[in-house]
Amino acid sequence: MARYDRAITVFSPDGHLFQVEYALEAVRKGNAAVGVRGTDTIVLGVEKKSTVKLQDSRSVRKIVNLDDHIALACAGLKADARVLINKARIECQSHRLTVEDPVTVEYITRYIAGLQQKYTQSGGVRPFGLSTLIVGFDPYTDVPSLYQTDPSGTFSAWKANATGRNSNSMREFLEKNYKETSGQETIKLAIRALLEVSSFFSKSDVSCVSTAMHDLIVVESGGKNIEVAVMTKEHGLRQLDEAEIDAIVAEIEAEKAAAEAAKKAPARES
Amino acid sequence: MKIDFSGLESTAPLCGANSEMFDGISTSPSFQIPDTTDFDDFQKEAIQMVKPAKGTTTLAFIFKEGVMVAADSRASMGGYISSQSVKKIIEINPYMLGTMAGGAADCQFWHRNLGIKCRLHELANKRRISVTGASKLLANILYSYRGMGLSVGTMIAGWDEKGPGLYYVDSEGGRLKGTKFSVGSGSPYAYGILDSGYRYDMTVEEAAELARRSIYHATFRDGASGGVASVYYVGPTGWKKLSGDDVGELHYMYNPVEPTVVEQEMSEA
Numbered sequence: 001m002a003r004y005d006r007a008i009t010v011f012s013p014d015g016h017l018f019q020v021e022y023a024l025e026a027v028r029k030g031n032a033a034v035g036v037r038g039t040d041t042i043v044l045g046v047e048k049k050s051t052v053k054l055q056d057s058r059s060v061r062k063i064v065n066l067d068d069h070i071a072l073a074c075a076g077l078k079a080d081a082r083v084l085i086n087k088a089r090i091e092c093q094s095h096r097l098t099v100e101d102p103v104t105v106e107y108i109t110r111y112i113a114g115l116q117q118k119y120t121q122s123g124g125v126r127p128f129g130l131s132t133l134i135v136g137f138d139p140y141t142d143v144p145s146l147y148q149t150d151p152s153g154t155f156s157a158w159k160a161n162a163t164g165r166n167s168n169s170m171r172e173f174l175e176k177n178y179k180e181t182s183g184q185e186t187i188k189l190a191i192r193a194l195l196e197v198s199s200f201f202s203k204s205d206v207s208c209v210s211t212a213m214h215d216l217i218v219v220e221s222g223g224k225n226i227e228v229a230v231m232t233k234e235h236g237l238r239q240l241d242e243a244e245i246d247a248i249v250a251e252i253e254a255e256k257a258a259a260e261a262a263k264k265a266p267a268r269e270s
Numbered sequence: 271m272k273i274d275f276s277g278l279e280s281t282a283p284l285c286g287a288n289s290e291m292f293d294g295i296s297t298s299p300s301f302q303i304p305d306t307t308d309f310d311d312f313q314k315e316a317i318q319m320v321k322p323a324k325g326t327t328t329l330a331f332i333f334k335e336g337v338m339v340a341a342d343s344r345a346s347m348g349g350y351i352s353s354q355s356v357k358k359i360i361e362i363n364p365y366m367l368g369t370m371a372g373g374a375a376d377c378q379f380w381h382r383n384l385g386i387k388c389r390l391h392e393l394a395n396k397r398r399i400s401v402t403g404a405s406k407l408l409a410n411i412l413y414s415y416r417g418m419g420l421s422v423g424t425m426i427a428g429w430d431e432k433g434p435g436l437y438y439v440d441s442e443g444g445r446l447k448g449t450k451f452s453v454g455s456g457s458p459y460a461y462g463i464l465d466s467g468y469r470y471d472m473t474v475e476e477a478a479e480l481a482r483r484s485i486y487h488a489t490f491r492d493g494a495s496g497g498v499a500s501v502y503y504v505g506p507t508g509w510k511k512l513s514g515d516d517v518g519e520l521h522y523m524y525n526p527v528e529p530t531v532v533e534q535e536m537s538e539a
Contacts (some may be wrong), residue, residue, distance in 0.1 A: 098410065099403030107395060138433055 003072045004124025019127055020120055023151035026129035030075035031062070032164040035133040036187030037146040042135040044073040045190045045228045047165070047197065061103050063239065064231040067092040069136050071106055071229060071237045075164025076130030076151075084128055084211070088112050105136040105145040109155050117153025122157055127151045131163040144231075160189070166197040184248075187230055187240075194226045227245075315416035320347040325494030327456030328358055328369035329464060329484055330425045330436055332449040334471045336505040337434045339367050341499035342456065342489050342517070345374060355496035363388055363507040366404060366428035372421035372441065373451040380422060384408050401428040401435030405445060413443035423453045430503050456488030456495035463487045474503055478512045486524065489517040 009019040032047040046062040063073045066088050074081045083130050095103045112132060120127045131150040138145065148163060149155040160178050162170035170193045181189060228240045240248075276485040306312045330342040341358035341374075344351060358370040360381040366388065370377035387407050391399040412422060422441040429435070438446045438453065450468065452460040463484040472480065478501050485499040500514045 098406055100406060101399065101403060104395070110394075194489060 003068065007121070007123050007200045008126055009120045017120060017152070020152045022129075023127040023129045027076040027131045027151065027163060028165065028167070030130065032162065032166055032170060032194065033062075033073045033075045033133055033162070033199050034162040034170055034174075034190050035073065035135055035148075035158070036148045036160040036178075036181075036186050036190040036193070037135070037144050037158070038182060039182040040144065040232065041181075041183050041186045042071075042137075042144045042146060042231045043187050043190040043228065044071060044135055044231070045132060045194045045226055046073050046075075048225055048227050050224060059205075062227055062238075063237075065237045066108060066134075067102060067136075068236055069102060069139065069231075070105060071136060071231050072132055072134050073229075074130045074132040075167075077128070078130075080128045081130050081132075084112060084115060084130070086133070087115060093118070102139040104138045105134060105147060106133060106138075106157075108136075109134045109147040109149060113149040113153050115153075115154040116149060116151055120151070120153060133161060133163060135231055137231070142233055144233075162193060169195055170194070177185065187228065188248060188252060191228060191245065192252055194228075195249065195252065288448070306516060307514070312371045326358060326371045326454035327452065327460050327485055327488035327492060327495040328371050328454055329450075329452035329457070329460050331428045331451070331464065331477075331481070332434045332436050333469075333477050334476050335477070336429060336503060337367075337436055338477045338481045339369060339425070339427050339502040339504065339509075340420065340485045341369055341500055342485055342495040344495055350509065351496070356497070357500075359500055359502050362404070362428075363510065364428075365398065366401065366426065367431070367502055367504060367509050368427075369425045369453065371423035376420050376422045376441070377424060380408065380411065380420075381424070384426075385410070398430060400430040400432065400446075401426060401437060402430075402432075404428070405435075405437035405439055409439045409443065409445035412439065412441050414522065415441070416443045425451050425453060427504050429506055429508070434504065447522065451482070453490075454488075454495065456485075456492035459491045460484040460488040462477065474505075474512075478503065482515065482520065483524070486517050486520045492522065 009017050012018055031049070034045045044063050048062070051062055062078075063071060064085055065071045066085065069091065072085060072088070074084075076249045088108055088111065088165065090173065092108060094102050095101070095107065112134065116128050119125050128151055131148060134147045134149070136145060139142065146158050146160050147155055148159065150163075160174040173193050173196050174189070177192070224242065226245060228245055229237055230240060233238050273321075298455070302314060303309070303538060312428075322473075324343060325346045326344070330337060330339040339359055342353060343352040343356050343358060345356045356374065360368045360370060360378065361380055362368050362385045368377075368381045368384070370381070384407060388399045388404050391403070408424070408426065412420060413522060420441040422437050422439070426437045426439060427435070436448060436451065438444070438448060438451045450464065452464060461484075464480065467480045469476075477521070481498050481501050485501075489495045489497070496517055498514050499517050501512045503510050503512050
């Protein structure tokens, strides 16, 4: 079979792989995605553009499962994501067949990252334009894990991470507010991180924002703009429905309001 | 009118005993045919002729404390005993053992190859491969060589995260999970002792004695088994060789000779 032998991704004189960096740019323009690892729960959340009226939203699932115990969310080119996800799903089953064991999160992350790297060093192909957040529980040890891969093919494990639009702001928020959580607290942390940025889009479509974290904007329609999925050892991957998300958003709003009130109260006393 | 068979004429020489079958047709096939009456099965017979009989006795069983693996050490070529000191228990890695039955070269090579693959898996995945995984790797390799004359009848025994594991893998491509196996020409005799003496909750010493006795009995009755009965134990910390006893000595241990009363000879006056 004839193959292209000219590489598209080649080094620049100062050591850059520009195609890979351009791919990272595509990721930065993709929708925001966040992942938070708790002690017994891992939460994935993605920002959703406001629903187009005629579109069947069930066909646009942004958080998918690779196997019963592994889930993936991504930011970037969704068509590239489909290809990568299909290959990863096949690899999960192939692993079960050859060693009679489910994959570990690290194994499948390494596979996906390896695939992304291959496309930066092959003839006639361009890199995949997406970064993935891969979560899951390892079989037998039940340790929860969160990994991130990017178009260059690197991967690493995280306690909490974000990718896509405004990932820097979200990551800063997570760094400030992360602590070991479990169950509902983990879900709240993930949604809070998403609300920090998705709120800006329900109000105005500005893509570069530089407001500080404590300058909070009230979200009117938080539940419609975010998609959240929770992975637990017992129940696997569970997508939260809009009502649940709205309830949690309301809880977060109430906590914020209480914190604001508490800040103002002592000031008045002194 | 006579039918025109000129188109079937060929100049190839006559071979085989089937020219009589073609009454009326004065011709022979244009290709050589084998000198046999059984055209469909003669190939099977040829393979059977070169197929090495698995002259050996190996056994392994899982019990409460782990896995016990034992084997004899005789290698035979037909009626000739070529060696009494063959290592039939192969150390794949510190926590996994493989047994050898069938072609010695095939077993040694593929077990070594399996050891390499297991180590690579450990390095890539930062954890040991399971006995399930290792046995499956070997079974898949042997399956891909199916029909090409490999002769391997092996048991993979080890201890992994799930506890003790034992699999039987052969060159036909078969792979079986089990708690008790014996492979080789002496296996029926070994099964006799093993099946009647086996209990799940034995101590390590009891299990070792059962394994030793089974191998001894197989060497006693089977001409292709003999030499030294080696017994290995696989526990949570890996395998350990427990004993290697010459079966001749074991015979007199199990069947001590009673000193018979010798008639007093008349002493010379």
